[in-house]
Amino acid sequence: MEQSIKMVLMKQTLAHQQQQMASQRTQVQRQQALALMCRVYVGSISFELKEDTIRQAFLPFGPIKSINMSWDPVTQKHKGFAFVEYEIPEAAQLSLEQMNGVMLGGRNIKVVGRPSNMPQAQAVIDEIQEEAKQYNRIYVASIHPELTEDDIKNVFEAFGSITYCKLAHGASQHKHKGYGFIEYATLAAALEAIASMNLFDLGGQYLRVGRAITPPNA
Template identity: 50%
Template sequence: DNYRVRVMADRPARSAIDSLLTSNGLPATNALHNQWEQKTLLGRGSGCGRRHRPCAIVQRPTGDEAVRLEAAKRFALELSIQRALQKQSQHNQDQQMLNMRRAQAQLLLSRVYVGGIGSDANEEALRRAFMPFGPMRSLDVGWDPVQQRHKGFAFVEYDLPEAATLAIDSMNGVVLTGRTLRVSRPSNVPQPAQLVEDLVQQGGLQSTVYVCNVHMDLTESELRSVFEAFGPVKYCALVPDPKRPERHRGYGYIQYETNQAATDAMGSMNNFDLGGQLLRVGRAITNPTTLMPGLAAALANQPAKPAAATGTQAAEPGQPPPAQGETHAVRCGFSEL
């Protein structure tokens, strides 16, 4: 009752134990093992026949040794808890730094430089030209107080980096009031393409597209039926108007089940006339759940879609299948809106 068994797998430890046992007049580990087998102290279970590991008999600590052992256990436990708290604190700090860098990158990517503005162009004309790409936060036109006219350049700041990206891709080289506009990122944005790619990768937005300039009378289900022509859609969400929650703000996000479907939708639906307005479609850079807090809960409660559902219509018997690339909007009659 005063002894317990500890398994020792390495040979140096076994040799040291054998020396210790024999010096105290006790049999070595092999002899102990043979004695136990003869006295049937070792049962023959599922591991019978395998090579047995050497074992040693160590006396259970008592008195002061037991007190020191308990103190050592408490110290190890406290040290383990302290290290776990340090790791958690470091993780929280890293996450905060990542969120700060992400917010800073999104802020930089939301600004657009506009040059080559003609003297006949005013602030209202610029606002109308750049409004279709998304919610605009500010329009700062360089003004010459001496000559009382603008300096031929301006800075447009959007609420979303997606809007700025679409504005640059669509408005660079466009003629406005007889002058060709030069639209680009501001000079203080380092490696914008890499910043966009990092944000997309971090947010897992490879299969998500940004859609803006949506007609105010269109609903999410109608917009979804149009974009389902390119592949199965996980969700279609239009950002609601905070002042009128029953209406949307004219932009939103669509997530596909595959990256290829998102690429096809961006290539085919950008500048598509839907309800008398040209849709603007590009890559999603902002996580939609940050704009619509209820979206994450809705997706978590969304039932799994049957594997057989494809989002495309089968051909009628005796009728040819739809042509490759034919949009669902034409089949549903949305071109008449």
């Protein structure tokens, strides 16, 4: 009898450990997928353009972590493409939607999601994007530095009841990073806010507004 109880306890412990490992593995995969979703490939870049121009063009969508220009040591010029990595996937998604085909330096640039060398990540990315459709959350970027959370909330309340409004802050709590998230009570309000407020001039800067991707508790 005692032996049987020990056996059952061992099996329960093992099953619990396996569940924990599977949960941790899923969490790691989701983090990797979100990291991949922060990157975009920019092609067909005029050889005369420098990194600063690329940064200026892509910065309105959110904070940029890095820009990797394809440098050719022989010609001392880039090869006509670059990888832009944002701090958050929403910024990358918006730049994909709004910068592909835009004229920059006399050429129509090509913007696509960064090719992944991790094919298994695509399924997780699809899952994250599918889940995001359930959220009543929107992402707002290119917010003027002098505007406050209350200012943003007052403007966006025109589309419906807001349950959450938060601007991202950096090291200083007194200054926001130019972007934030708003959650509405209904999906209809969120979609209307995106349709009405994207490229709206607020305080001299054109807002960039799109769907939130990251889970509310991320």
